[in-house]
Amino acid sequence: MSTALNKQIQRIEPPFWFSGMHNPELQILFYGTNISQCQITIENSNAITNVKRTENPNFIFVTINTQKINTTEIDFVFKRKDKSGFIQKYELRKRTKNSATRKSFDSSDSIYLLMPDRFANGNKNNQNDTKTTEKYNRELPGGRHGGDIEGIIQNLDYIQSLGITTIWCTPLCEDNEAEYSYHGYAQSDVYKIDPRFGTNEDYVRLAKEIHNRNMKLVMDYVTNHWGLAHWMLKDSPAKNWIHQFENYTETNHKRSTISDINASKIDRNICLSGWFVPSMPDLNITNPLVFNYLCQNAIWWIEYANLDGFRVDTYNYSEPEYISKWTKAISDEYPNFNLVGEITMRNQGLLSYWQKDSPIAKIQNFNSHLSSVMDFALSDALQSVFNEDDDSWDQGITRIYDILSKDFLFPNVNNLLIFGENHDTRRLNHIYNNDIRKYKMAMCMLATLRGIPQLYYGSEIGMAGDQNLGDADIRKDFPGGWENDENNAFLPETRSECQKAYFDFTSKLFHWRKTNAAVHFGKTTHYIPENNVYVYFRYNTNQTVMVLINNNPENQEIMTKRFEENIKNHITGKEILTDLFFDLSQAIPIEGKSALILELE
Structure with a gap:
C-alpha cells in the first residue's frame, strides 16, 4: 500500500x-x-x-x-x-521511570516567575522566524524583544544563586498574533514552542538543565482560551469548538456568579462563555473533543518535557464541572503533581471555593481537584500595608493579621501560592518608591508566612514598574540579558551598589529559607499587632522561628513576656540576616520599617 x-x-x-x-x-x-x-x-x-x-x-x-x-x-x-x-x-x-509518581513543587520551594521574552537573549539567530508574523523590535515597549530559552539556560546559575528552587515561565508555546505576542497567552499552536523562543528540544533541554541543579520547572498552562491565529481556529473542527455569540461578547469577569446561588443564568453564561479579549477566543471545554484535546495536551507536555508542575491561567473562567474533570485527569496520571490556579479573587471564601476539598464548595457538591490557588488577598495587602504608617482597626500591618485569621477556610493553607507581585500587577518597588526597607519587609513575610512564595524577576535587583503606564512598564528587559546592555545585573561584579543591596539581601533570605522546615510545613501562631508591629511564630516539634515586622516608622522595644506560649524555654534567638543574637528574656529592639527573623535556640 x-x-x-x-x-x-x-x-x-x-x-x-x-x-x-x-x-x-x-x-x-x-x-x-x-x-x-x-x-x-x-x-x-x-x-x-x-x-x-x-x-x-x-x-x-x-x-x-x-x-x-x-x-x-x-x-x-x-x-x-x-x-x-x-x-x-x-x-x-516508553515512559520515563517513576514518571507517574514524580515529586512536584510544594511549600519547601520558592518560585521565580520570569517572562522569557524579557529575561535574556541567548540566541540571536531566532529573533525572527519566517512562519511567525511579529518581528523583533526591542525599541517597541510592547514588541518582541528577543529573550528566549537559551537565555534562561545561560542564566540558571544566577537564579539558583538567589536561593530559588523552582522556575515558572510565562507561556512558551507559539503565539502568532500580529502584535503583543511576546506574552504567549494567545497561543496559536499548543504542541509547539514558539520558534522565537527556541524549539521543543530546547524546552526539554531547559528542563534537564534545571533538574541537574535539583531545581524544578513549572509550565504556565492555558485552558480557557487560545489566540485568534491558532491553526485550528482558522479551519475549525466544529462550530462549537469555541463559544460564539450573535455579536462579539466579552466575559463580564464576575467569577462570583459561579458559586452565587442567586446569580442569573445569563450573567453566569457570559462570565464562562464570553471571550477574555477580542484576540482570545473562548474554548468550549464542554465539547468532549475539546476536553480530551486539552487533557492530552497537558499530559503530553508533562511526560515529554518531564515537568514538575502547572500554573493554570484564568482557571475559573472555564466551566467548573469540566475544568475540575480536566484537573482530575491530570491528577489521576500524576497523583503528586501540583497545579496552582489563577483565581483572581480577593475574597478568601471565594478563593477557598476553588481549592481541592474545599469545605465551602462541598456545600454545593463541587470539588475543583485543584491543589493550589494564588492568594490574591494576601498579595493585595502586601502591595499596600508598608505605606500605612498608622495602625488602626483594619489598616497597617493589621491587614495581614486579618487575612491569616481566615486561614481556617482553606483545606491546605500551606499549599497556597503567595506573592507580592507578578506580571499583571504593579511592581513592589514602584509601589514603595524603591524604599528597600519596605521591600525587605515584604520579602521577609513571603519567606516566612505559610504557603509557597513566588518572586517576580528583576525585583531582586530593584526593578520597578507601574501597570498604570501599560504592561510593558512592569515587564521590562532584565539588564544584562542583551549583548550590548550598559548594565549587567546577572554578574555580581557588574551590579550597581543599589542592585547589589537588593540582591544580596534576597539571596541570603531565600538560601536560609531552604534550610528551615518550620517555615515550610510548620504551624503558625500570630499575635494581634500593636503599634503597627506584627509578631508571629512558625514552628514544628524541632524548630521555632519568631518573626517581628515593625511597620511603624519609629524604633520599637518589643517586650517578650506576651509571647511566652511560643518562646517557651528558648533563651536566645539568632537573627538569620545579621547573625546577631537576642536575649529572649529582655525587650527586643527593632528599627522602624524593618523585620527580624529569629531562629530560637
Whole structure:
C-alpha cells in the first residue's frame, strides 16, 4: 500500500504518545484535506475503539486503547472508497521511570516567575522566524524583544544563586498574533514552542538543565482560551469548538456568579462563555473533543518535557464541572503533581471555593481537584500595608493579621501560592518608591508566612514598574540579558551598589529559607499587632522561628513576656540576616520599617 499519499495528513496531535499510562484511552487528531472520507484501521489490531467525524471533513478523531498495542510503532491504514489508501505510522514511546509518581513543587520551594521574552537573549539567530508574523523590535515597549530559552539556560546559575528552587515561565508555546505576542497567552499552536523562543528540544533541554541543579520547572498552562491565529481556529473542527455569540461578547469577569446561588443564568453564561479579549477566543471545554484535546495536551507536555508542575491561567473562567474533570485527569496520571490556579479573587471564601476539598464548595457538591490557588488577598495587602504608617482597626500591618485569621477556610493553607507581585500587577518597588526597607519587609513575610512564595524577576535587583503606564512598564528587559546592555545585573561584579543591596539581601533570605522546615510545613501562631508591629511564630516539634515586622516608622522595644506560649524555654534567638543574637528574656529592639527573623535556640 502506498505511503506517499499520506502527505495529505498535515497534522497529527498528539504527535506521539506514551505506553503504560493510567488512562489507556488515546484520542488522536488527524488533519488533512477531506481526511474524514477515509476508513481507518490498524494492521493486525482491534485497538480502535471510536472514530469521530465532525462537520469539517478535514478532521478525524480516532480513539485507541493503548493497552492493546504491544509495539512502539502503530500502522494506521487509511482507505478511500475507491480502494486507494496509505499507511500512517504513529509512535508510542516508553515512559520515563517513576514518571507517574514524580515529586512536584510544594511549600519547601520558592518560585521565580520570569517572562522569557524579557529575561535574556541567548540566541540571536531566532529573533525572527519566517512562519511567525511579529518581528523583533526591542525599541517597541510592547514588541518582541528577543529573550528566549537559551537565555534562561545561560542564566540558571544566577537564579539558583538567589536561593530559588523552582522556575515558572510565562507561556512558551507559539503565539502568532500580529502584535503583543511576546506574552504567549494567545497561543496559536499548543504542541509547539514558539520558534522565537527556541524549539521543543530546547524546552526539554531547559528542563534537564534545571533538574541537574535539583531545581524544578513549572509550565504556565492555558485552558480557557487560545489566540485568534491558532491553526485550528482558522479551519475549525466544529462550530462549537469555541463559544460564539450573535455579536462579539466579552466575559463580564464576575467569577462570583459561579458559586452565587442567586446569580442569573445569563450573567453566569457570559462570565464562562464570553471571550477574555477580542484576540482570545473562548474554548468550549464542554465539547468532549475539546476536553480530551486539552487533557492530552497537558499530559503530553508533562511526560515529554518531564515537568514538575502547572500554573493554570484564568482557571475559573472555564466551566467548573469540566475544568475540575480536566484537573482530575491530570491528577489521576500524576497523583503528586501540583497545579496552582489563577483565581483572581480577593475574597478568601471565594478563593477557598476553588481549592481541592474545599469545605465551602462541598456545600454545593463541587470539588475543583485543584491543589493550589494564588492568594490574591494576601498579595493585595502586601502591595499596600508598608505605606500605612498608622495602625488602626483594619489598616497597617493589621491587614495581614486579618487575612491569616481566615486561614481556617482553606483545606491546605500551606499549599497556597503567595506573592507580592507578578506580571499583571504593579511592581513592589514602584509601589514603595524603591524604599528597600519596605521591600525587605515584604520579602521577609513571603519567606516566612505559610504557603509557597513566588518572586517576580528583576525585583531582586530593584526593578520597578507601574501597570498604570501599560504592561510593558512592569515587564521590562532584565539588564544584562542583551549583548550590548550598559548594565549587567546577572554578574555580581557588574551590579550597581543599589542592585547589589537588593540582591544580596534576597539571596541570603531565600538560601536560609531552604534550610528551615518550620517555615515550610510548620504551624503558625500570630499575635494581634500593636503599634503597627506584627509578631508571629512558625514552628514544628524541632524548630521555632519568631518573626517581628515593625511597620511603624519609629524604633520599637518589643517586650517578650506576651509571647511566652511560643518562646517557651528558648533563651536566645539568632537573627538569620545579621547573625546577631537576642536575649529572649529582655525587650527586643527593632528599627522602624524593618523585620527580624529569629531562629530560637
